[in-house]
Structure formats: structure tokens, C-alpha cells
Amino acid sequence: MPPVLPPPLPPRSLVVSCQAAATSPLHGPGPMAMMARAAEQAGAVAIRANGPADVAAIAEAVRLPIIGINKTGDRAGVFITPTVAAAAEVIRAGATLVALDGTLRPRPDGTTLAEQIAAIHDEYGVPVMADVDGYEAGLAAREAGADLVATTLSGYTGPGPVPAGPDVELVAALAAALDCPVVAEGRYSTPEQFRAALDAGAHAAVVGTAITNPGAIVQRFLGAVA
Numbered sequence: 075m076p077p078v079l080p081p082p083l084p085p086r087s088l089v090v091s092c093q094a095a096a097t098s099p100l101h102g103p104g105p106m107a108m109m110a111r112a113a114e115q116a117g118a119v120a121i122r123a124n125g126p127a128d129v130a131a132i133a134e135a136v137r138l139p140i141i142g143i144n145k146t147g148d149r150a151g152v153f154i155t156p157t158v159a160a161a162a163e164v165i166r167a168g169a170t171l172v173a174l175d176g177t178l179r180p181r182p183d184g185t186t187l188a189e190q191i192a193a194i195h196d197e198y199g200v201p202v203m204a205d206v207d208g209y210e211a212g213l214a215a216r217e218a219g220a221d222l223v224a225t226t227l228s229g230y231t232g233p234g235p236v237p238a239g240p241d242v243e244l245v246a247a248l249a250a251a252l253d254c255p256v257v258a259e260g261r262y263s264t265p266e267q268f269r270a271a272l273d274a275g276a277h278a279a280v281v282g283t284a285i286t287n288p289g290a291i292v293q294r295f296l297g298a299v300a
């Protein structure tokens with residue numbers, strides 16, 4: 075197995091994802107930097123953020139490590155940091171770790187995941203987190219050199235609807251099989267689910283929508299009486 079760069083995340087920790095869609099009033103580097111500061115103040119150990127502008131603003135606002143992603147292209151395909159050039163943009167903006175699509179799907183530039191990870195390691199020396207959608211992809215991502223494997227894309231790449239809850243089973247299966255940290259991510263919306271991920275073997279968990287998307291929180295409350 076390829077060597078693992080040490081993760082800049084303590085064990086059993088909470089990472090807060092600060093991302094806002096273009097349709098949100100909170101979209102943009104200023105609001106995301108404030109979200110990140112609030113998360114830091116409350117005890118988050120790292121921030122996940124999208125795009126060089128947000129990463130740069132957050133890097134100025136907090137002292138925490140930043141998991142940088144750079145979403146580009148069509149959400150139906152590989153869109154989370156699909157190329158080394160996309161990774162380079164967020165690394166140069168201040169990301170201490172880069173996350174990229176770690177599914178088995180073909181990549182838009184025709185390179186392999188192993189080639190992308192090797193290029194990021196060689197050129198920038200930062201750890202790489204592979205966002206996977208299943209067990210086989212998790213094993214393959216680790217073989218390809220990923221330093222961390224995250225369950226981020228579970229439930230998002232198949233034909234069916236996105237499940238309501240998180241995929242804790244995938245966390246448990248990957249944590250039992252892999253020699254690198256496994257990060258739980260995707261639809262963690264309660265403290266109990268967060269704890270369940272850690273108890274299943276996750277090194278850390280990333281929570282986004284449930285903490286940093288007020289629009290989704292309002293909708294959840296209204297949904298209870300609709």
C-alpha cells in the first residue's frame with residue numbers, strides 16, 4: 075500500500091463544511107469566512123470549503139486546517155476537484171488538504187485517480203482525501219494513494235433517489251478494511267449520527283447542511299408541520 079501522509083485532523087473530531095449554493099444569500103467568501111469563524115469558535119477542528127475565493131477568505135479568517143475542494147463541471151459526472159489544475163487552485167489559496175472525486179467513474183481529463191494523487195503529492199506535498207461512493211471505490215482510492223478516504227459521495231452517484239440518512243455502514247466497512255483514516259461525510263444531520271460515525275471507526279466526520287445551511291434548517295422545521 076502507498077504511504078499515508080499524516081492527516082491534519084485529530085481523531086474523533088468534527089469538520090464543518092462551509093459551502094453555500096449560488097442561489098443562497100450566503101454565497102460568497104465573506105459569509106463563508108464568518109461561518110468558518112463561528113465553527114472554529116465552537117470547537118470545529120477543520121473547515122471544508124469550495125473554490126479558491128472561499129478558501130482564501132477562510133484561510134485569512136481562521137487558524138484551522140482547510141479541506142479544499144473545487145467543484146467544476148456537471149454534477150452528474152465527476153465534479154469535485156476533477157483535475158490537478160482544480161486542486162492546485164485551492165492549494166494555492168490556502169487549503170492544507172485537498173479532497174477530490176474518488177469514485178470509479180472516468181475523469182474528465184482522461185487521467186487516473188492514481189496519476190492525479192501522485193501529481194498533487196509531488197508538486198504540492200499536501201494530503202489527498204478521496205470522496206468515494208462505495209466500498210470498492212474506497213479500496214481502489216486507497217490503492218491509488220489517497221491519504222484519507224471519505225464517504226462523501228455515497229448515495230449521489232446511482233440512479234435512485236438520495237437516501238435521507240448517512241451511510242454509517244460504509245464508514246464501518248471502510249474503517250475495517252483500510253490502513254488510512256476514514257472520514258464520514260454526507261447527510262449527517264444529528265449529534266447522534268455524528269457519534270455513530272465515530273463509533274463505527276471514522277477518524278472524523280464532516281457536517282455541512284445541518285450546521286451551515288440556514289435555508290435547509292428552516293425547511294426542516296416547516297416540513298414537520300406541512
Ligand SMILES: CC(=O)N[C@H](C=O)[C@@H](O)[C@H](O)[C@H](O)COP(=O)(O)O
Nearest residue numbers: 091226230260261262281282283284
Ligand atoms: C454530494 C456533494 O456534492 N457533497 C458536497 C461536497 O462537498 C457538499 O455539497 C456537501 O454539503 C458536503 O459533502 C457535506 O455534506 P452534508 O451537507 O450532507 O452534511
